[in-house]
Amino acid sequence: MDFAFDARTEELRAKLLAFMDEYVYPAEAVAEEQRAQLASPWDTPAVVEELKAEARRQGLWNLFLPNTEYGAGLTNLQYAPLAEITGRSPQLAPTALNCAAPDTGNMEVLSQFGDEQQKKQWLEPLLAGEIRSAFAMTEPEVASSDATNITTYIERDADEYVVTGRKWYISGAMNPDCKIFIVMGKTDPDGEDIRRQQSMILVPRDTPGVTVKRAMQVFGYEDHYHGGHAEVIFDHARVPAANLIGEEGGGFAIAQARLGPGRIHHCMRLIGMAERAIELMCRRAVSRTAFGKALAQQGVVHNWIADARVQVEQLRLLVLKTAWLMDTVGNRGAHTEIQSIKIATPRAVVDIIDRAIQLHGAGGLSQDFPLAELYAGARTLMIADGPDEVHQRSLARRELKRYA
Numbered sequence: 001m002d003f004a005f006d007a008r009t010e011e012l013r014a015k016l017l018a019f020m021d022e023y024v025y026p027a028e029a030v031a032e033e034q035r036a037q038l039a040s041p042w043d044t045p046a047v048v049e050e051l052k053a054e055a056r057r058q059g060l061w062n063l064f065l066p067n068t069e070y071g072a073g074l075t076n077l078q079y080a081p082l083a084e085i086t087g088r089s090p091q092l093a094p095t096a097l098n099c100a101a102p103d104t105g106n107m108e109v110l111s112q113f114g115d116e117q118q119k120k121q122w123l124e125p126l127l128a129g130e131i132r133s134a135f136a137m138t139e140p141e142v143a144s145s146d147a148t149n150i151t152t153y154i155e156r157d158a159d160e161y162v163v164t165g166r167k168w169y170i171s172g173a174m175n176p177d178c179k180i181f182i183v184m185g186k187t188d189p190d191g192e193d194i195r196r197q198q199s200m201i202l203v204p205r206d207t208p209g210v211t212v213k214r215a216m217q218v219f220g221y222e223d224h225y226h227g228g229h230a231e232v233i234f235d236h237a238r239v240p241a242a243n244l245i246g247e248e249g250g251g252f253a254i255a256q257a258r259l260g261p262g263r264i265h266h267c268m269r270l271i272g273m274a275e276r277a278i279e280l281m282c283r284r285a286v287s288r289t290a291f292g293k294a295l296a297q298q299g300v301v302h303n304w305i306a307d308a309r310v311q312v313e314q315l316r317l318l319v320l321k322t323a324w325l326m327d328t329v330g331n332r333g334a335h336t337e338i339q340s341i342k343i344a345t346p347r348a349v350v351d352i353i354d355r356a357i358q359l360h361g362a363g364g365l366s367q368d369f370p371l372a373e374l375y376a377g378a379r380t381l382m383i384a385d386g387p388d389e390v391h392q393r394s395l396a397r398r399e400l401k402r403y404a
């Protein structure tokens with residue numbers, strides 16, 4: 001087994017690490033200052049556009065997309081260590097490289113399932129980083145971890161579809177640059193096959209009947225960098241029938257295809273977040289003294305740091321194995337591993353960031369260190385993209401099947 005990265009990955013890693021040092025980390029404070037001056041907190045700070053231009057100039061652009069026609073053509077195994085690096089600055093780096101969720105998943109859907117017109121109208125400007133997008137599935141009224149519960153109705157009316165429903169936690173939708181929603185709803189709510197009732201449809205933000213109502217909070221914060229997580233109302237929003245993605249009844253299958261790569265990207269970025277937390281923990285431990293000695297000399301701090309290092313190394317290996325399986329046997333063949341990393345990674349990373357916060361005392365909870373924000377981001381991933389319990393249920397069932 002060869003654990004080394006290949007030449008292309010090494011080359012991109014070196015370039016990306018230099019980009020992070022030279023441009024991204026220094027931009028973190030600048031972005032904060034600029035955001036405070038913006039007319040709306042949902043507008044994009046100018047420094048973000050500068051980062052995007054520089055990343056594109058350096059060829060650090062659309063690295064997530066395995067499709068060679070539209071993206072960098074990297075395998076999951078090649079992209080995984082790069083996504084990890086961007087996770088060290090999750091507010092800025094993924095956006096700078098045009099590799100931020102939910103646009104990445106939406107671009108994958110459009111490149112795989114969109115027709116020529118849909119690609120031209122929506123995929124091309126997304127690939128160019130000119131617009132943003134959102135994915136609207138979750139509904140406040142129903143347990144949305146079970147997608148068969150979705151009630152949004154997509155009703156055919158001559159050469160149009162009429163979309164009616166209420167969604168929430170729709171990431172990115174507060175950003176005025178978010179011009180397009182991929183909406184999951186039911187075209188055939190009474191259909192016999194509960195996995196063929198759903199369809200996905202493109203709904204432009206400016207469609208009459210679409211209201212971006214409010215920003216939902218996460219632990220009391222609004223997630224400005226990721227365009228927030230909005231409640232969105234679709235009240236008889238009419239779109240051309242040509243806006244349907246794929247065929248009627250294909251929504252469930254598209255959702256499944258969308259989530260595999262999305263989950264591994266989140267996990268790799270989480271590992272980057274954990275690395276940042278470990279670095280902060282070590283720097284703080286050697287520079288702070290309590291009761292006559294550096295925090296770094298306390299046995300308990302040794303345990304925290306050692307445990308964190310072990311956890312990260314284990315997770316990285318599992319995530320890279322999953323990436324390799326996705327490349328070699330496909331997303332279906334890597335199903336169990338995708339679920340394993342989705343369960344294991346946020347949990348462990350929350351734990352690591354939590355200890356880093358503890359080591360920083362009150363500072364760890366403050367806005368002067370990125371730890372509180374990293375914690376909130378990592379914790380949400382035990383729910384977003386499907387709660388842990390749903391993955392545990394399906395993984396355990398698969399395991400039990402071998403003995404039934």
Ligand SMILES: Cc1cc2nc3c(=O)[nH]c(=O)nc-3n(C[C@H](O)[C@H](O)[C@H](O)COP(=O)(O)OP(=O)(O)OC[C@H]3O[C@@H](n4cnc5c(N)ncnc54)[C@H](O)[C@@H]3O)c2cc1C
Pocket residue numbers: 102134135136137138139142143144145146168169170171172218229380383384385386387388389390393
């Ligand atoms: C920050 C953030 C961003 C998000 N972004 C988006 C987005 O862009 N687009 C979008 O459509 N959605 C988004 N979501 C929503 C997210 O995908 C849903 O919250 C998630 O799928 C769970 O659905 P639910 O909230 O309706 O929880 P429910 O389905 O009501 O589940 C509640 C709890 O029930 C338990 N549970 C459920 N099923 C089982 C089971 N089988 N066994 C045991 N326990 C179970 C779990 O503990 C679960 O947490 C986001 C959420 C967050 C927090």
